[in-house]
Amino acid sequence: MGLSTLRDLCGGRLVGAEINSCEVTLYPGQIQGGSHRADTQTAGSVCLMVQSTLPCILFAARPSALTLRGGTNVSHAPQIDYTTTVFKPFAEKFGIKFDCDVRIRGYEPKGGGELVLSTAPVRNLEPITVTERGDITKIYGRAYVAGVLPIKMAKDAAATALRKLKQEFRDINVNISAVQEPRQGAFGNGNGIIVFAETSTGCIFAGDALGRRGVTPEQLGTNAAEMLLSNIRHGGCVDEHLQDQIIIFMALAKGTSRVLTGPITLHTQTAIHFSEAMTPARFTVSKTESQLPNADAYIIECQGMGASNPNI
Known part of the structure; x- marks a missing residue:
């Protein structure tokens, strides 16, 4: 569903997106913006759909409004309350603004939830420095x-x-x-x-x-x-679940970003691997001291690719 939605957002072509396929290829077009709908018809997470579509529609030619249907509070995904309370304010540090309007909450196994994701396009993403934990x-x-x-x-x-x-x-x-x-x-x-x-x-x-x-x-x-x-x-500034969700924004940003985190998760390692494979962005991860005793903190640093919106 995530790839199909991205195909629709950019007027592209998707090959191999079926059950038992070993290879999927997306041939993207120009990111459209405007109003779109995506329905998992299951309890598939709308929060994961936000993660996959937001970096795309930020570089659209006009504002976007995506109506996403599925599960809002389901397993193996962030709860919608996490997306609105933790992910949203952090993502906006990159200079973006977006809204998540929760119309209906949906649960396993039926789903049935509905969320409207709306945002305006940006010229580029700003780099961030988040290294002060506080009390x-x-x-x-x-x-x-x-x-x-x-x-x-x-x-x-x-x-x-x-x-x-x-x-x-x-x-x-x-x-x-x-x-x-x-x-x-x-x-x-x-x-x-x-x-x-x-x-x-x-x-x-x-x-x-x-x-x-x-x-x-x-x-x-x-x-x-x-x-x-x-x-x-762990002494970091982001929790284990936010850690991997911000990697793509660090990669797209124009300049150097630095974030203090806890132990690097497998999801984060994977996100860094593919960000470096698909963009010129480069990451370094280094152990660092923390103000907390017995902490296990790291600095993720990224020299972003400086992606620019050709429509602005």
Whole structure:
């Protein structure tokens, strides 16, 4: 679905995009902009579709509005709350502005969610330097249920995460709400939790968990809190999931970008590999000191290719 959408956005031609194919080739045309729709017809993640389409439509000839249908809070992908709260403000550091309007939330296995991604084109992306971690100043989040699931499940997950986080941050206010999603704003049954921590320099970290058969609300709350704590302890400015999502923007930017991160993930290594294979951008990764004890921090530096929008 992601490649098919990119084909439509640029009026290109796609060869080999079928089940059991061993090779896929995209012959791109000019990036169109305008209004487009893409429907996974499953619980395929709309957040992953945002990741694949946003770098493309930023270089369109005119503003774009993409209506994306699928799952908003599903496994093996960022939750939509992560995309809007963590990814969006960081991506905008590169000098872009975009909106993610969540019309309907969708869950596994049916999907049915809807998101409208809209943005204006840019001439080029600005390089960034994000190397000052700062101190944790607030922690917040939401535990939710949708459909026929009882609100008690959200309350139990929220309470467990709160207790776990307060053990580590006794002097910081922790606010985790329990939410029953409105029926008109959610399709199907689903539950989960996502928690965030913000620092004095504007860094945002997250931890989350999705409900599934055999997993108690208390386990969800514990898992989300432990993921957040792990992302805080490494001493970087971005968490493990944001780390790989920003590589393409660093590669496209005009100039040198530097970001302080935790241990380099396999997804990030893969993103760097293909960015260097497909563009003139060059990356270096180096171990560095952190203000936190027992931290495991690294600097990702990129000399971006300076991609320029030929339409502006």
